Each structure stands twice: as C-alpha cells, then as structure tokens.
Amino acid sequence: MAQGSVAVWLSIARLAGQEQATVAVEHAVSACAQAVEAGAALSMSLASGVAEPVYATDARSDGLEELQVTLGQGPCLDALTGDGPVLAGDLTAAQALARWPQFAPAALHGGAAALFAVPVQSGAARVGVLSLYRDRAGQLTPAELSLTLLYADAILMLALDERGGLAPGAVELVGRGFTGRRAEIHQASGMISVQLQVSITEALVALRARAFAESRPIADVAADVVDRRLSFAPRGVTIPRQMPRKPHR
C-alpha cells in the first residue's frame, strides 16, 4: 500500500483508539479535518439523490452543510451531482459568487472563506460528499489535496462496510482499498448490480460482504464473478434474457 495511504489509516485508527472505539466513518472524517486543519462534514446521498448531512466536526461545518441543502446550491451539491471534486479556494472570488449566488455570500457571512468538496465514490457507486471548510481563503496544497482524496477513499470503504452490516473492523480483512485488478472489481460490481437488481453502490456492498463472509480477497471474488464461476442472482430467479438463447460456448 502506498505510503500516504498507510499514514491516513494510522491516523484514523489512532483517533478511534483515543475514543476506545472501533474504526468508523466519523473517525475518518475527523482525522481528515485534523490533517488539513479545516472543519469537515460528510453528507450521504440517499436513493432519491438528496444529500443528507450525517457527520460534522463542528457547528459551523454542520450549519454550512445544511445551508447548501436548504438553498439547493453549493460546492457540496455540485460535487454530489458531478463526477469530481469542487475546490473553491476563495468564496469571495467572482466565479464563486457567480456559481453560488445565494450560498457564497451566506457562507462568507457564516465565517467560511474556502470550501473543498470531494465526492466519496467509485464510479457510479456514490456514497456521498466530504466537505472541508476553512475560515481563510487559499487552495489546499497538493499534499493536502492528496491526503483529502485518500481520506475520501477510506470513508468510502468504511461506509460500504457499515452499509453491508459488516462487523466494525471488517475493513482490515476485506481491504482498505482497491489494489490490483481494480478493473475486475468494477466490472463485477456492474454484473452483480444486474444479478441482484440493485444499484452499483449496493452491488459493491454485496461484493465486499461476500469477500468478508468467505474470508477471501475481494479481487478473487470479483474474478469469480467476471469469469462466471459465481453469480449473486437469487436461485430460482431467471434474469430475463435480452437476446435469443445462444448455444452454450
């Protein structure tokens, strides 16, 4: 695992340890806030597409997160619906005021000069958005940005496992990220989403849960799915074919 990733997970574990709790999503959010010296908040996307603020390190971050949902605009919402981070280093800048005409002035009034929103996602599997708030203007440095992205990856893994009802600490067994053979993991997620008739997010949850249950590397389970040795389709259910039956190869 890359150096930066190790440091990120250590910081999360340390924070959880201080509370004598097992590692959970909120520890990752707090650890990120500490690492880049900002307030942090996490909003989760609901099936309806609406964002729901779930964690915040402080009242201001919480308030600004709610404000974006109320106003229906802001970097957090843009990051939720777009595919990439929205890094607003200066909310007084003309572009910020043009892009978020109600939110930007309100945020400034609320004491935030910069806001960095990073999607917590893997392709179409969207869990939510991690937002960082600062009272001084200025972009995150490349190092801080890199850290933030790593924390977002960690939050993704933890959130998926929590959703799957895996035991706290499951991430240690299932894996802290997608290492080699990532393409297969993503392809398997797509296949499973059809087999279970669920979203890609739920498919990824199911994939991780299966790997945990069988104590196998997630990449191996994914390979079984892609090679059609393993199907998640409920038995006795025929997935409607979209083309005429072909001779079995």
Place this chain on the structure above:
Amino acid sequence: MSQRDRRAWQAFVQLADTLVADFDIIDFLDTLAQVSIDVLGVSAAGILLTDHTGSLNLVAASSPQARMVEQSELQHAEGPSLDAYRSGAVVQCPDPSTARERWASFAPAAQAAGYAAVYALPMRLREEAIGAMNLFSAEPGVLDEETTGLGQALADVATIGILHERAFRRHEIVTEQLQKALNSRIVIEQAKGVLAERLHLPIEEAFTVLREYARDHNLKLADVADALARGELHIRLPADEPYRRLRRGDEFSELPPTVCTRRAGHPSRGASRPENITARISRMTSSTRSTARWSFAAQG
C-alpha cells in the same frame, strides 16, 4: 524536410498547442498516444500515470488490445512500463516470447494481444516520476536509437507539461480534471459489467457494444456508460442478427473522434443522458466505414 521529420514537427506543434490551450489532461494524453503512433511507426500506445495514492493507472490507450495488455501489467504488477517507471530508463522488449522469465504474465498477454514487440518510455523529470508510455508494435525487433530518442522527447514534453500544470498552474484544476477522468474510467468498467451480464457477453464484447452504441447515437462514451451504470439506459441487440464477434487481430483505434465531441451544439453532459430508452444497435455494415471514422488522425 523528410516525411518523417515533417510528421515529427507536426507532432510537437500539436502537443504544444494542446498544452497551452485549455489544458484537459485526458484529451492531451489521447493526443500524445495518437501522435506517438503516427510518428514512431508503432501500432498502438498506452499511457500510465500515478494518482494521488502513488499507484499507476491506465489513463489512455489507443486500442482495446493495448488496453488489455496495460491492464494485465497493472493487475500482475509486472511489465516493461512498470520497470520503466521505477527505473527511469527505456525498457525494450523486442520479443515477448523470450521475456517470460523476466515477466511471467506480461509476455503471454502481449503475445495474445498480437504484439510482437513492446517498448516502454519513462515519464520522469529529474527525480519526479509520474508514469510511463508504452509503445506496441506488430513487428518484432529493437527500436532504433533515433526513434527511441524521438519517442522519449515526446514523453518528456508531456511530462514537463503535466508537471508544470501540477506545480505552478492551478493544480486544483488539474486534480479536478484527473479525478473526473479516473472516475469516468471506473464508470466505464462498471457499465461493461452491467452490459455483459444483461446481454450475456464477455466483458470485452460488451465494451464493443457500448462503444458502437455511443458512436452510432453521437453520444459521449462516458455518458452512455453513466446511463447504463445508473440503470437509466437499456441496450438491446437485434434479435435477428448474430452479434459480430471481436476477431483477434482486429486492430482499431478507440480514441474518441475529437471532431465529433468538439462540435458546437454537442449535447451537454446532462442533456445527453437518455431516460429509459430501449435502443437498437445498428450493425456496422462495413469495416472500412469504421476505420474511416476512427482513424481520424490518418486523414491529416
């Protein structure tokens, strides 16, 4: 000026233009791949770049075969590009069949894809290594000094451009773009899985279906993949026409038709997402038509 000198000169001009204009890293790397193929006389190119975790990602590949070989390198964590990235030196593989000891899984993958030689050029500036560019050839043999030098010069220009963007100019914009591009590639993998399962096809054939659908409906591949992954799009194959199998050795470019995607009035990202559409795929009636659409670089 010789034909090759002229092509090299045009290549540098084209790269420089892309660098100084609105910098889009994926467009730039696709251009680099295409330019390298034209100038260096190879069949295909692939480009790997590191992401925020320090691991290499495949960011551009000029053909499905090149993409498969690059993914194999990443999967098994071995191969010429990885060696070039780590060492900072050019790595030549003039005959994969003799390289099985060095790279047990890469060599068969390259041969299976129909490549007789592979050359990897490091993308590095002094101490900072950002990735590698892999060149694939249908002919065996070593790349001569002149061609290697030219290839390295192209890779160096690209490296300098990317590092400059990262270090001095709006690194956050580069990050925003790169993250979007990487996420978009993930969506494409997920969409392949969705389609493969729905149509009971192997993954690579599902990708061909996806690509042809996007092209035939003048949509961006990323948008079609997104709609598929979200379950908003369903693609059916015509029941009466057996699907044309991807033949081994079929070499065709998968670079996006730049002319099409930059056309004024091209549907914006949001608008192009079809809702609950069931569509038929029109079968390609001739391979010459497909090569004419895809090999746009050869025309100019």
